[in-house]
Amino acid sequence: xxxxxxxxxxxxxxxxxxxxxxxxxxxxxxxxxxxxxxxxxxxxxxxxxxxxxxxxxxxxxxxxxxxxxxxxxxxxxxxxxxxxxxxxxxxxxxxxxxxxxxxxxxxxxxxxxxxxxxxxxxxxxxxxxxxxxxxxxxxxx
Amino acid sequence: xxxxxxxxxxxxxxxxxxxxxxxxxxxxxxxxxxxxxxxxxxxxxxxxxxxxxxxxxxxxxxxxxxxxxxxxxxxxxxxxxxxxxxxxxxxxxxxxxxxxxxxxxxxxxxxxxxxxxxxxxxxxxxxxxxxxxxxxxxxxxxxxxxxxxxxxxxxxxxxxxxxxxxxxxxxxxxxxxxxxxxxxxxxxxxxxxxxxxxxxxxxxxxxxxxxxxxxxxxxxxxxxxxxxxxxxxxxxxxxxxxxxxxxxxxxxxxxxxxxxxxxxxxxxxxxxxxxxxxxxxxxxxxxxxxxxxxxxxxxxxxxxxxxxx
Ligand code: SF4
Numbered sequence: 001x002x003x004x005x006x007x008x009x010x011x012x013x014x015x016x017x018x019x020x021x022x023x024x025x026x027x028x029x030x031x032x033x034x035x036x037x038x039x040x041x042x043x044x045x046x047x048x049x050x051x052x053x054x055x056x057x058x059x060x061x062x063x064x065x066x067x068x069x070x071x072x073x074x075x076x077x078x079x080x081x082x083x084x085x086x087x088x089x090x091x092x093x094x095x096x097x098x099x100x101x102x103x104x105x106x107x108x109x110x111x112x113x114x115x116x117x118x119x120x121x122x123x124x125x126x127x128x129x130x131x132x133x134x135x136x137x138x139x140x141x
Numbered sequence: 142x143x144x145x146x147x148x149x150x151x152x153x154x155x156x157x158x159x160x161x162x163x164x165x166x167x168x169x170x171x172x173x174x175x176x177x178x179x180x181x182x183x184x185x186x187x188x189x190x191x192x193x194x195x196x197x198x199x200x201x202x203x204x205x206x207x208x209x210x211x212x213x214x215x216x217x218x219x220x221x222x223x224x225x226x227x228x229x230x231x232x233x234x235x236x237x238x239x240x241x242x243x244x245x246x247x248x249x250x251x252x253x254x255x256x257x258x259x260x261x262x263x264x265x266x267x268x269x270x271x272x273x274x275x276x277x278x279x280x281x282x283x284x285x286x287x288x289x290x291x292x293x294x295x296x297x298x299x300x301x302x303x304x305x306x307x308x309x310x311x312x313x314x315x316x317x318x319x320x321x322x323x324x325x326x327x328x329x330x331x332x333x334x335x336x337x338x339x340x341x342x343x344x345x346x347x348x349x350x351x352x353x354x355x356x357x358x359x360x361x362x363x364x365x366x367x368x369x370x371x372x373x374x375x376x377x378x379x380x381x382x383x384x385x386x387x388x389x390x391x392x393x394x395x396x397x398x399x400x401x402x403x404x405x406x407x408x409x410x411x412x413x414x415x416x417x418x419x420x421x422x423x424x425x426x427x428x429x430x431x432x433x434x435x436x437x438x439x440x441x442x443x444x445x446x447x448x449x450x
Contacts, residue, residue: 004197011190038180040171043187048353051201051361054194078199078361 008054008080009137011043012130015053015077019070021060025087025120029057032123044130050076055133058112059086061096062103074110082133085112086126088119095119149239154230156223163373164188169406170376170413177417188373195366203359205265214260215364215371221249221256222371226378232304233381233390242302243291246382250337253371254280257346260368261356272355276339276346278424282431283336283343286329289439293317293326294386296446308390316389322445327387329439331408334379335415336427338372342419343427380408 018026032039033046047053050073062070074083088094090112096102103109116129149155167188175182202208225246231239241249254276261273295302297317298310317323336343346355357368384390384404391401422430 004193007190007193007197010184011187011194035178035180038175040175040183041181043183043190048349049358051359052354052365076201078201080198
């Protein structure tokens with residue numbers, strides 16, 4: 001958690017992974033990137049290629065089709081790389097928790113470092129969550 | 142080779158100076174762009190943080206990639222930009238030659254694009270190869286106009302190819318931008334720079350929304366950091382080149398310093414304004430634009446220069 005993590009905390013490039021959500025969380029993520037919230041203030045930038053990403057924003061329940069793909073995407077990301085689960089879906093399955101096709105154990109697919117619950121979470125919530133991640137990177141538990 | 146060349150190359154007009162200034166100007170670009178969109182924009186040290194963060198990330202080489210080319214392309218391109226900025230800077234600040242003339246500068250700037258093409262094509266990624274292909278087309282589009290623009294300055298300074306002689310000629314006889322041919326060439330020059338730096342509206346090879354950064358797509362870690370750094374250094378090199386060719390270089394004493402900063406910032410801000418007010422053009426539109434309008438305009442400027450206007 002030294003000098004390097006402080007640099008990382010100030011320049012978080014996010015990549016948006018949509019793992020079978022109901023799409024609502026994705027729309028909120030896009031809201032987060034609009035001029036109104038302006039996350040570039042914190043050095044956060046949306047990148048299009050997984051190779052440039054520092055943080056993966058995953059939303060959705062990881063059904064059996066999409067689970068292996070998410071795993072593959074995570075393997076392609078250059079480390080150190082953190083995963084933020086957006087919405088209640090990655091945390092608990094939300095309203096889909098009894099579906100026949102969801103992956104039972106999301107933790108086996110990718111290690112999620114931070115959950116931001118909410119269905120969908122507001123952009124303010126997400127900013128708060130990212131700030132928490134930044135604090136962890138800066139060494140404050 | 143004289144020992145001060147090493148200083149020119151690595152410290153003052155070269156690596157250190159241009160790198161630092163490039164990272165700072167990159168911030169100006171992002172900040173002004175943010176103000177255009179009614180945002181606050183990133184903090185001052187943002188580009189430094191980005192650069193050092195990328196240096197510490199993992200470098201991934203894909204299975205299909207030609208590893209040697211993939212890794213060496215960003216560093217060769219970086220070396221090109223350092224060399225060009227050292228040449229231009231030495232002529233601007235010390236009034237002496239670093240050993241290269243305008244032809245070498247044009248070659249090296251073209252080689253930078255070639256390195257992007259090679260780096261992008263070596264990744265084995267479809268999008269990256271498509272980006273590389275578009276970079277070739279863009280190079281074909283803007284190269285003619287750019288060469289003609291450079292030739293205008295050469296003709297007007299009494300057919301000398303030496304960078305510092307172009308400046309000293311302007312110091313004696315007034316800057317070329319005051320003449321008809323000079324101003325036309327200057328305007329076309331700004332547009333060519335926009336294309337050479339692949340800034341909007343000519344960011345066809347990178348096209349974030351369709352090609353996800355094109356040639357740079359598969360790069361991660363230090364190679365990506367150096368791509369980004371050389372791109373930011375172009376924010377210094379190209380405006381300096383324009384000032385050198387048409388605007389009489391810098392006088393570094395008294396009010397001259399202020400005037401120098403103003404000239405530089407003016408060009409940068411014009412580039413940022415063009416960048417923020419234009420959507421991306423198609424590749425055929427870009428080719429059309431450069432071959433039908435920009436290159437003939439530059440040719441007219443060249444003819445005017447030969448006739449002495
Ligand atoms: S958390 Fe709610 S809003 Fe988000 S994807 Fe799941 S069901 Fe949709």
